[in-house]
Amino acid sequence: MKTNYDFMMPSVNFFGPGVIAKIGERAKLLGINNILIVTDSFLHHLEDGPVKQTEESLRLAGISYTIFDGVEPNPKIRNVQAGAAMYQENNCDSIITVGGGSAHDCDKGIGIALTNGEDLAKLAGIETLTQPLPPLMAVNTTAGTASEITRHAVLTNEDTHLKFVIVSWRNVPLVSFNDPLLMLDVPSKLTAATGMDALCHCVESYVSENRNPITDAQAIQGMKLIGQYLRRAVANGHDVEARTNMAYASLLAGMAFNNADLGYVHAMAHQLGGQYDAPHGVCCAVLMPTVERWNMIASPERFADIATFLGENITGLSPMEAAEKGIHALERISEDVGIPTNIKSIGADPKDFELMAENALKDGNAFSNPRKGTKSDIVELFTRSYEA
Numbered sequence: 001m002k003t004n005y006d007f008m009m010p011s012v013n014f015f016g017p018g019v020i021a022k023i024g025e026r027a028k029l030l031g032i033n034n035i036l037i038v039t040d041s042f043l044h045h046l047e048d049g050p051v052k053q054t055e056e057s058l059r060l061a062g063i064s065y066t067i068f069d070g071v072e073p074n075p076k077i078r079n080v081q082a083g084a085a086m087y088q089e090n091n092c093d094s095i096i097t098v099g100g101g102s103a104h105d106c107d108k109g110i111g112i113a114l115t116n117g118e119d120l121a122k123l124a125g126i127e128t129l130t131q132p133l134p135p136l137m138a139v140n141t142t143a144g145t146a147s148e149i150t151r152h153a154v155l156t157n158e159d160t161h162l163k164f165v166i167v168s169w170r171n172v173p174l175v176s177f178n179d180p181l182l183m184l185d186v187p188s189k190l191t192a193a194t195g196m197d198a199l200c201h202c203v204e205s206y207v208s209e210n211r212n213p214i215t216d217a218q219a220i221q222g223m224k225l226i227g228q229y230l231r232r233a234v235a236n237g238h239d240v241e242a243r244t245n246m247a248y249a250s251l252l253a254g255m256a257f258n259n260a261d262l263g264y265v266h267a268m269a270h271q272l273g274g275q276y277d278a279p280h281g282v283c284c285a286v287l288m289p290t291v292e293r294w295n296m297i298a299s300p301e302r303f304a305d306i307a308t309f310l311g312e313n314i315t316g317l318s319p320m321e322a323a324e325k326g327i328h329a330l331e332r333i334s335e336d337v338g339i340p341t342n343i344k345s346i347g348a349d350p351k352d353f354e355l356m357a358e359n360a361l362k363d364g365n366a367f368s369n370p371r372k373g374t375k376s377d378i379v380e381l382f383t384r385s386y387e388a
Helices: 019-029 048-058 077-089 101-116 188-207 213-234 240-260 265-274 280-298 298-311 319-336 350-362 363-369 374-388
Strands: 012-015 034-040 064-068 094-099 136-139 152-157 161-169 175-178
Touching: 012 019, 012 240, 019 094, 019 136, 019 175, 019 298, 019 374, 034 048, 034 101, 048 064, 048 094, 048 350, 064 077, 064 101, 077 101, 077 152, 094 101, 101 136, 101 152, 136 350, 152 265, 161 265, 161 363, 175 240, 188 213, 188 240, 188 265, 188 280, 188 298, 188 319, 213 240, 213 298, 213 319, 240 265, 265 280, 265 350, 265 374, 280 298, 280 374, 298 319, 350 374
Parallel strands: 012 175, 034 064, 034 094, 094 136, 136 175
Antiparallel strands: 152 161
16 A cells, blocks of 8 residues: 555546536536537437437526537447547537437547647656646536546557556546436446446555555445445336436446556456457456455455445454455346356357457556466466356
8 A cells, every 4th residue: 555645536526416507507617608419319319318408407597508429339430530529620619418428528538639749659658748728517417437526547459459548637527416316227237237346446546556544435335325325226217216326326436546546457457448349348357256256365454344244244254264255245246147157158269369468468457466477377377267
């Protein structure tokens, strides 16, 4: 654990049922006149959906807008370029994203391309941005990535199939909105995947080398909420209490990993997502038990804690036995919400493991993992996850 650290918080986050109505009011306070709405085609055309509600709030405030609905899952450089072109063609002065992690990452990518140069892959890394982005706002519609409040922009180079991350304080949206009523109709599979991503954020933050007492508090509460409410949210999307508490958990997890960083699960998941265009939350969930079981020897007491946060009884057990209970708890939640058990089921091919392992060790998330591995170790972890 680091003894000297900085701690980053989102500028302003509106949380709770109905807060989407505050968009126009907040945009006026920021001096916004002509905003680009960044979203996907499904949400754009959803009757009475979050995009329509965003439009209504902006209209009531007298703010002009243009809609870019070209966001794809695991957003590609081509999505960013198309959105940046629309921003310029319509003389926009700001951006608001409506959606989940893919939309928010695309939103940040557009802002980066407009102000820091179009060669996005060259900007991969930590604090590489030298120029401020246009004003960013974010309307969140899933409980998982927390990209609406974080400094991470995760993008995919469609030519190389490599996912890369641009990490900068300049990426943090000025205002974000978490309205659980926007999440009621999120399909159960997406609810499960994003919820497991949030759980992975908590777990990796809690065992990260860069953790601190503040991120611990956030990760602990996030794990407790997810252990209690994810299954309910998957079972009944209109369970408002479950949706609200999962939104809280996602927000807490985002603040935790925004400061504590993550580990090999995310470093490896980025390779799966980039190579096979697989859902990020599913990639994390499938990898997490295998990777964290390998990590256990670095900090068995921490994994024993995770067991208790997820409701396990560890009375009378040794630290390693209790830690194993923590891994079992992760496996049980994943199974209960319908996550696949191995990466073979999401299209992984062993011939790619060498290259993916090499790139995983270069991923910014790898450096805070509690146990240090070699390329052959990562290949072995991919192999175990393939055969699980």
